[in-house]
Amino acid sequence: MALNELKSVTAGQETLPAVSIGQWRHKHVLDLDDFSREEINLIFEITDAMVEVLSRDVKKVPTLRGKTIATMFYEPSTRTRASFELAAKYLGADTVSLDAAKSSVAKGESLVDSLRTLQALEVDAIIMRHPCSGAPYIAAQNLEISIINAGDGCHAHPSQGLLDLYTMKKHLKDLGGKKVVLVGDIMHSRVARSNIWGSRGFGVKLILCAPPTLIPHGLKQMLVECGLDHVAIEHNLDKAIEHADIVMPLRLQKERQQSGLISSIRTYIRQYQVNSERLERANPGVLIMHPGPMNEGIEISHEVAYSSRSLIEQQVTYGVAVRMALLYLIAGGKNR
């Protein structure tokens, strides 16, 4: 059943606004490297419809009624897990949420066995987070049902990349020629990697700013080989931030730091913290984003995080709508 057909089947506020889904071809959402600009725009068109649903007094439509969505998190999460669960519930699906530490994983069950158990329980899709890069790909290879990557190691976080891009588009409208600066721990950031792929083809100039030790070895060459010519690397934040339209500090991932990558937190703060003084070099209307969770006082000052320029809470709110759109496209498939 397509979204526009739903409109005629259910009455009034129970429906979604009509959107044509075109030729959706993805069974899984593992990263954004295999998503075209047109496909991302389709997700955003559906996200607009979901934003409308979320503005209603009763934030619920029956689109995924009868479906079950499972979340399986092998790493902590606040935003991603809560927003996927809310997204599924707002679409009328049932949810089952597993925390790996409290599941049979703690008894030694393998990744594939755990996920196959969820499949045998007849869930329709699994949203998974795992500390190992590539884990969702192993899941996708071994299961029949859809897998949505909610973050794998340092590799990818596609729904975060999408909600970041959606937030940018909503606030800047045309992204053509806009300067977006990602600053901080690029080395360990799955968010940065998904932002690189997601923003391809939208006309933004994406600057990755970090000390040389927090830029992955070989990144420059990889950008050239993959034709990602909208991305540049800059080590000096004062230079990177000049005329920026959006600045997005990334969390310094203390849990993934190998010793010696930064000389000291104090030096890092001095050279790379996004604060009011530094933002004076940016465009006057510069906006601040952060994927969260934040280390306030390290990569971002408290004052900037809670300033009127900050879109950080808006990102979280849009995150629910983006994830509703993904669930609709992935788990609604059998209904269409």
Ligand code: CP
């Ligand atoms: N941005 C993000 O992935 O946040 P959580 O770890 O809280 O899900």
